[in-house]
Amino acid sequence: MDSDVTVTIADIRAAREVLSKVIRPTPLKFNRALSERVGADVFLKCENLQRAGSFKIRGAYTRMSRLSPQERAAGVVAASAGNHAQGVALAAQMLGIASKVYMPVRAPMPKLAATRAYGAEVEQVGETLDESLVAARAWADETGAILIHPFDHADIVAGQGTCGWEILDQCPDVRTVLVGLGGGGLLAGIATVMRALKPDVHVIGVQAEQAAAYPDSLAAGHPVQAARMATMADGIAVGLPGDVTFPIVRDLVDEVVTVSEASLSRAALFLLERAKLVVEPAGAAATAYLLDRAAGDGPPLEGPVVTVLSGGNIDPLLMLRIIRHGMTAAGRYLQFSVVVPDSPGNLAQLLTDCASVDANVLDVEHLRTSAEIRVDQVEIGLVLETRGPEHQSRVLEALRAKGYVLLGTDQPL
Structure with a gap:
């Protein structure tokens, strides 16, 4: 059921006045690496640098x-x-x-x-x-x-909409805006600003596919509970769209898309490496879609493009896992096992063979208790650092050519 609560540009203007002495406009940073991939100027709206670490x-x-x-x-x-x-x-x-x-x-x-x-x-x-x-x-x-609801109140939407107004101040000729989507407060607020002040801007909401309530809700015409909630992006893990936010997103947002967990980790790692910004998985969702879109066959996005980095509050332990996960998803970690005779020199030869194809060994594990091997054999598990999917394929081909039988997942993690 649609809410009779509306949010207007006047509400967002009033919120901007209230917030003027409380928060600071966050930076809008041009990113050359993303721009080259996307084929249009890309700017990062750094809400991860806002007070308390998010919008x-x-x-x-x-x-x-x-x-x-x-x-x-x-x-x-x-x-x-x-x-x-x-x-x-x-x-x-x-x-x-x-x-x-x-x-x-x-x-x-x-x-x-x-x-x-x-x-x-x-x-x-x-x-x-x-x-x-x-x-x-x-x-x-x-x-x-x-x-104080996290998203489903007109004042909340109005406050979040001030981020959209800043985007127009900082990039008046913006053509595409991408926003991470959970309950919809930020996306609803930004879309309200764009439709009122620059209606030709293409607004896209991005959800984690493992916690995506909006696609089914939009198809049904009303909020529908998400079938699953299993994402690293806890900041956008919302199971049910709100009565206030849903009709705004439905009526004002051009597209709602989803991204995988691998895409989220790749994006967080990309922002850390190439933008020198610490961004949590939820905050990296919009960038994840940009990277997916750049790698796909779809039409290019019209630029300038602004992608909102909605937050940067991340547990360092999760950051370590995301870096590992992101590097794996990007083809920079490779894990597999081989079985060799349990005799001196075989481990050294395996490591030498890995080195011969420029694969750096990160971890080695001996397994002697598996039912799949004989008593005179040993299973060796390796984790290698590689330079991407093509390099991984060369490593695997070279090892197979030398007679090694790769066990388990002989493809990238």
Whole structure:
């Protein structure tokens, strides 16, 4: 069912005035490497450099600044996987409002620590944002605290829309804007600005395919619960579009697309290496689509293109895994096993053969207990550093030519 709540350009203009003394416009950085791949000028809107590490402070502060004195006295409650939590906690601290935030039990430790550091009381409930949101609603009903929804409120959408206005200030001739999509607050706000001030801009929302509620919802004409929620992009892992955001996305956004987990990790690694920017998987979703599009056969995007890096709050341990995953997806790690006679010199010969094709050995594991090998054999597992898919193919072909039988997954991870 469509909401009767609307968000106008006047609402976003008012939010901009409210936020002018609270946040700073984030940089819009030209990226040559992406531009060369895409065939058009590409700019990165660096919301990962915003206060509290994401765009979320825009909506949270706008919403909370409009509370009455009585509502402020009652305190606020929120549910979040991390970025909205920090935005709410920081906004509450600045406005002198008590805050409580429910976060999933597997929320990243740095996001938990940062939320508490801003003064919020944190309670971990449920495996997903949707489960945490149920607990937050119950607390609001029980105590009278004001629920600060992560995306489904007109003030939240208006606040997030200020990011779109900044894009037009910084790149007036923009032709395509790509935005990561979870619940839809940021995308709805940016699309509202574009349609009002520059209606010919092509607006694309990008979801993680393992947590994509919008494609089925748009096809059905109403919000539909996502069938699965299994993505590293916790910041956009939202199972059900909102009543406020859904009709805006449906009516104002040109396309909603999805990207794989491999694409997300490749994009985060690309931004780290080629843009020198730390971006969490959710924040890299729009860039992931750009890289996929550049590698595919579809028509080029019309430039200038702006891709929004929505957040940079990432657990260092997750960053390590993403770097490994991204390098694997990019063809720079190769894992396989071979069986050789269990006698002196065979391991050394295998390593020499790998070196002869310029493959750097990162890890070696001996397996002597497998039922698939004889007692006089040993299975050797290798992880190699390679220079891309073509180099991986040459390595595998060279080893097979020398008589090695590759076991298990003899293709890239």
